[in-house]
Amino acid sequence: MGAVNIWNAMEVADDARENPNLCSDIQSSSLTIDHSLSLPDMKPRLIQLCQDLFKKWSNLDFSRFSVETVSGGITNLLLKVTIKEENGNEELVTVRLYGPNTEIVINRERELQAIKYLSAAGFGAKLLGVFGNGMVQSFINARTLTPPDMRMPKLAAEIARELRKFHEVEIPGSKEPQLWNDISRFFDKASILKFDDNEKQGIYKTISFEEVNDQIVELKELTCLLNAPVVFAHNDLLSGNLMVNDQEEKLYLIDFEYGSYNYRGFDIGNHFNEYAGYDCDYSLYPHKDEQYHFFRHYLQPEKPHEVSDEDLEALYVESNTYMLASHLYWALWALIQAKMSPIDFDYLGYFFLRYNEYKRQKENYFLLARSYLSGSRAG
Incomplete structure (x- = not known):
């Protein structure tokens, strides 16, 4: 893991030399920090890292640094470092420690490539x-959204507008959508696992991967008929990756580690799935009127009420069909995490939550998509 990420750091440093206007201020260090350390044990290593990365702080006394945890999710650990400089100024940075083994499901090279351009675009x-x-990033003075926040009409409209801008950012390199590549890669890894824990192995053995594969093939064939636009997508737009400064009324999209070129409908459908929150209460999935409100502000941010019924219906079908792919994607992701992640989380249970919801919703949205497609051909 360390060697791969050090190589990525060197790649970014090379990019900085080649594109001085874009990323000349990005520093690199070969240091690593043990994710499992307690905060008191981690603090001196974090200070050493900051001093290694930023020469202006290299001679500051350790007492001028303070460290606190911002969040500890099921992928990364986020820490805030406050530095009191000798001139009396105070600076804040955020240190993000990648979760152990996350490079198995996250393309860090792709993330670092994209983040420079997204940051330059204001994201x-x-x-x-x-x-x-x-990585070390600037500190954002804002609060993280909660799942109920996302469905508030004003915030939902702002998320839609920001997502539209996000989708318009051009990232150099291949524009090939990654959804089915990623799902295929996840499937290959998830279908050959073996758990040391007998109970987990017993649960795992109840999964029919032949059935899962059939679902993937069937859904891929259907979504391909929709000709959804390909954009640079966030792919993980849950409430924890949205922040808002209430005083300035400014919304931030953060954490682009799953970002890739992908189908527009997947990004939107995946976001709608996150209305269910961390408890996966899918009764909270947005109803049609809520979705149309979002679509209007996504499709025509300046004139949302001029969006045609035809465009609303098309995006409704697209987003809700790709919503099904979101369930398959994260279900397979969860199986890999169940084996690889040291974090105490019921990833196996999460697989069944997502896969069972896929099966529950499948008939309704397959029928919707096929009806729409047959009507489009007739028209």
């Missing part, structure tokens, strides 16, 4: 430095 925190198993 997320500014990338300041990269190191062996993480």
Whole structure:
């Protein structure tokens, strides 16, 4: 893991030399920090990292640094470092430690490539430095949204407008959509696991991967008929990756580690799935009127009420069909995490939550898509 991420850091440093206007201020370090350390044990290593990355702080006394945890999700650990400089100024940075084994499901090279261009376009925190198993970014003074926040009409409209702008950012490299490549890669890894824990192995053995594969093939064939636009997508737009400064009324999209070129409908459908929150209460999935409100502000941010019924219906079908792919994607992701992640989370249970919801919703949205497609051909 460390060697791969150090190599990525060197790649970013090379990009900085080649594109001085874009990323000349991105620093790199080969240091790594043990994700499992307690905060008191981690603090001196974090200070050493900051001093290695940023020469202006290299001679500051350790007492001028303070460290606190911002969040500890099921993928990364986020820490805020406050630095009191000798001139009396105070600076804040965010250190993100990649979760152990996350490079199995996250393409860190792709993330670092994209984040420079997204940051330049005004999205997320500014990338300041990269190191062996993480990155340092500017600190965003804002609160993280909760799942109920996302369905508030004013915030939903703002998320839609920001997502439209996000989708318009051009990232160099291949524009090939990654959804089915990623699902295929996840399937290959998820279908050959073996758990040391007998109970987990017993649960795992109840999964029919032949059935899962059939579902993937069938859904891929259907979505291909929709000709959905390909955009650079966030792919993980849950409430934890949205922040808002209430005083300035500014919304931030953050954490682009799953970002890739992908189908527009997948990004939107995946976001709608996140209305269910961390408890996966899918009764909270947005109803048609809520979705149409979102679509209007996504399709025509300046004149949302001039969006045609035809365009609303087309995006409704697209988003809800790709919503099904979101369930398959994260279900397979969860199986890999169940084996690889040291984090105490019921990933196996999460697989069944997502896969069973896929099966529950499948008939309704397959029928919707096929009816729409037959009507389009007739027209």
